[in-house]
Amino acid sequence: MKTLTCKDLGGKCDYKISVETWGDAVKTMTAHVIEKHPDVAEEMKRMHEKDPEKWGREMKPKWDAAPEI
Numbered sequence: 001m002k003t004l005t006c007k008d009l010g011g012k013c014d015y016k017i018s019v020e021t022w023g024d025a026v027k028t029m030t031a032h033v034i035e036k037h038p039d040v041a042e043e044m045k046r047m048h049e050k051d052p053e054k055w056g057r058e059m060k061p062k063w064d065a066a067p068e069i
């Protein structure tokens with residue numbers, strides 16, 4: 001299990017995302033920004049349309065670097 005915060009993943013609060021896999025982190029973060037930060041969700045959507053790999057490329061290393069807890 002690893003923990004990242006919303007901020008770590010390009011969001012704007014300290015909401016903690018504690019999950020087993022990167023896939024779950026993406027799902028949890030996506031649901032969180034849609035609910036709490038519609039502007040961030042909109043920005044991520046635009047980024048995804050331009051370059052679907054960009055967000056993962058920038059955020060995945062943070063996941064990889066986070067300690068296993």
Ligand SMILES: [Zn+2]
Pocket residue numbers: 006007011012013014015032036037
């Ligand atoms: Zn947040």
